[in-house]
Amino acid sequence: MKNIAVFASGNGSNFDAIIRAGKSAGAGYRVALLVCDNPKAPVIEKARAAGVRQLVVARQDFASREDFERKIIEELKKERVDLVVLAGFMRLLSPVFVREYASKIINIHPSLLPSFPGPHGIRDAFEYGVKITGVTVHFVDEAMDTGPVILQEAVRVGEGESVEELEKRIHEVEHRLYPEAIRLVLGGKTSLYGRKVNILP
Numbered sequence: 035m036k037n038i039a040v041f042a043s044g045n046g047s048n049f050d051a052i053i054r055a056g057k058s059a060g061a062g063y064r065v066a067l068l069v070c071d072n073p074k075a076p077v078i079e080k081a082r083a084a085g086v087r088q089l090v091v092a093r094q095d096f097a098s099r100e101d102f103e104r105k106i107i108e109e110l111k112k113e114r115v116d117l118v119v120l121a122g123f124m125r126l127l128s129p130v131f132v133r134e135y136a137s138k139i140i141n142i143h144p145s146l147l148p149s150f151p152g153p154h155g156i157r158d159a160f161e162y163g164v165k166i167t168g169v170t171v172h173f174v175d176e177a178m179d180t181g182p183v184i185l186q187e188a189v190r191v192g193e194g195e196s197v198e199e200l201e202k203r204i205h206e207v208e209h210r211l212y213p214e215a216i217r218l219v220l221g222g223k224t225s226l227y228g229r230k231v232n233i234l235p
């Protein structure tokens with residue numbers, strides 16, 4: 035059984051999906067820790083309800099980003115975390131953190147990267163008028179939304195669809211794709227060649 039930590043700043047619908055998928059037979063992981071940088075985030079209550087330990091750390095309570103991240107790393111070590119899963123974590127991790135957990139940090143983004151990176155992927159794609167957008171799960175490197183792609187799934191924008199409807203459908207895809215990516219990475223089914231992630235049979 036592998037231990038994962040989910041990092042989230044907001045609603046936590048992906049957190050819930052990851053918890054749910056973790057309970058199915060053969061999932062091979064448990065969520066050992068929620069790391070949240072926003073004391074008002076609904077995800078904290080979701081973790082409480084699921085019996086997952088919560089580390090709530092506000093960046094402003096620490097003198098530097100290094101101190102903030104050192105505290106997080108300390109807790110990850112205590113829980114023997116094998117994989118860091120970013121799910122709506124609205125903060126860029128420093129190179130020190132990324133190096134500490136090299137190839138052990140993944141993120142989900144609600145567009146087909148490299149299109150529409152940043153905090154408003156769904157809205158930006160919708161307003162651009164694309165006909166196809168989607169979901170990307172990728173390894174995290176030192177920049178934002180640029181790491182090697184693990185899985186992608188396309189979502190077609192419906193004629194006359196509202197951004198809210200599109201958002202709902204994108205989230206549904208996320209909730210299926212993210213647990214799948216977690217299982218692949220933890221199961222040793224991904225190997226990295228430069229920027230390319232090969233999925234092993």
Ligand code: GRF
Pocket residue numbers: 042044045046047048049121122123142143144208
């Ligand atoms: C998701 O759309 C994810 O792709 C993005 O942030 C959002 C988090 O949603 N990185 P939730 O908190 O999991 O509901």
